[in-house]
Amino acid sequence: MLIDLTEEDNKVRHDALIYGVPEMRFVSASRRLPGPEDVDNILGSILEGLTRPLTAKEKKGGKWAPEQPRILFEGTLEEAEEFYNQTEKIPGIHNAPFSMYTDGLPVVVPTEERVEDMLRGTSHKPDELIVYQRDEEIAMDAARFSHRRGEVVQFMPMFRTATVEQVAVNAVMAGCKPEYFPVVLAIAESGGGTGDGRGGGGAYLVSGPIYKEIGMNVSYGRIGPGNPPNKTIGRVGSLLWRNLGGYKEMVSTIMTYGSPVTNGGFILAEYAEGLPKGWKGLNEELGYKKNESVLMPIRAGTWGLGQEHMPGVYRSLQKSGHGGIARFLNVKGIPGPHNYLDFITDGIWKTMEGGFTLVLVPDMAKDMYDFGFKTKQAAYEYIWKKSFETVKEYKLRGRPDYHTNGWTAIEKTSGKHWRELPDDYMVPAGGDDPFGSYNIIVCDGQETASQRFSGGHGPAYSIDAWR
C-alpha cells in the first residue's frame, strides 16, 4: 500500500506504470488536516488494502510498449506547425492547455532535412545513444549520484534514453544552428535539464573558446533578448525535459511552481579574457584546460538574478569612498580597493541556505584581486566562512530537516553526527564547502553591477567531446 497526498493520484498512477506495477493500490492523505485527524481517515483503507482480494485486473501482468515512430508527422509545413504546436488539457492544472511537443512557444518544424543539417554540427553518428563522456560524481541535496563513462544517460521523469538524432530534432525545434549543436549535446549529456524529473529545463554556464566561435553574448544584455545562441540553446533544456524526459505537469511530474529564471531558457558564457591575472576560468577550475570548452549545469532558482545595486554607487565606492556602499562599509572618503563581498553577503543567510554564483565585470574582479583575493578560491572561502552560525540558529531554518535527513546525517565540517553537536557549535549556513557552494565568473561590461543566482560548482561536461 502506498500513501500519497491528494492531488498526486495521477502521478502515482503514472509512476506505478513506469515501475511495472500499474495497479498499485494507494490512499490519499490530506495536505490540510492535522496529522492525527488525517490518520483517522486513512488508517482503515491502508490496512484494508493489504487484505482485500485482488481483482482480475490487479492479477494481470503484461508489457507496456508505447509506439515510437521515427517519422512523427507527414504533411505541409503549415500542417506540421499545427501538429507540433498542439496542446492537451490537463485536469490537474484546471484543464489549462499543455503543449504536447513544445515548451509552450511555437517551434521550428523538425523536417528530416533540417535535422540532417543539424547533425552536420557533430561528428557523432545520428543513431548513437547519448552516453556520459567521462566518470562523474554528483551531489544533489542530500543524495549523491555517480556515473561511469559510456553509461547511457537517462532523461527524467520517465527514465528515457535518446539518440544524437533525437537531440538534434529538439535542437531544430528550439531554433538552434548546427554550430551550436555540440553545446546542445553537452546539455543532453548533463541530463538535458530534466534533473530528477523536476529539472525545469535547467540553467547552464559555458566556459571556453566556443562562446566566441558561435557568437554567444558575454557582454551587455547577456541575459536579455536578441542573441540567437543564448536564446535558442538556453531554450533547449525545456524541450529536452518535455520530449526526452516526458515532463507533463501533474501527470509525470509535480514540480511545484517553476522558476522565472529557467522558464524560457538560461545560459551564460564566461568572458575569460576579463579575468584578473591569477584567476582561473571556470573550465580550468573544473579540471579542464584553458582552450577546452565545457558546460556546467547550475541550479539558478534563488538569490535573484538582476543587478545588485546601481553601478555608479559601486564606482564611487572604489574610486573615492563615496556613496551608500562606502557608508555601509564605513570607508567614507577613503579610495578603494574595498571589500565588496562584505556588502553583498551581509545578512543574506538569515532565512536562506546555500551558496551562489556571482557574475562580475572585469573591473569589479580586478578590484577584488587588488583588495587581496588573489584567487577565486580565496573569495569562495571568505564568503563561506561568513555564513557560519550556531547549531541552535541553524535548527530554526526551513530546509535542514531535509538536508540532514531529520538530523541523522553527519555534519560535514566536523565529521560528527548532528545530534552530537552542542547548540553553540558553529556550522555553515552557506553550503557544505566553499568550492561546491560558490562560484565567480566574469562577463564583459563596464557598468559595475554584479548578478547573483544560486549554486556553486558542480559536474562539468565537455563540449569538445561532442564536436
Added chain:
Amino acid sequence: MAATKDKVYKCLNPVGIQEPVDTFPLAPRLNTLDDKNIHLSICGEPDITIPLEKRLKGDYPSINWTVKKTYNINPVQLTEEERKTTDGVILGVCW
C-alpha cells in the same frame, strides 16, 4: 512558391526512447494481518507519519511492525533477507 507551400515533409519525433516495461500483477493479499510482518517505509511528512506509526503500532499490536524512515524522496530499501520475511509494505507519504 505554391509548390513549396504544398510540399509534403517528413517530420521527426522529438520524444525520447521509452524502453518497454514488463508489468506485474500485485502481490497476493493477506488473509489476515495477525502475526504478519508488515513494514512501514516512511519518507517525509512527519506531521502524518509520526501519528500513523503510533496508531498502527498501538491499534494493531498483533502485527509485527518493522519501520525504516528517511526525509529523502527515495525510501530506504529493504535488504534481500528482509524482503523474504516481510509479508506486506506500507509506503508513504510519497512526494
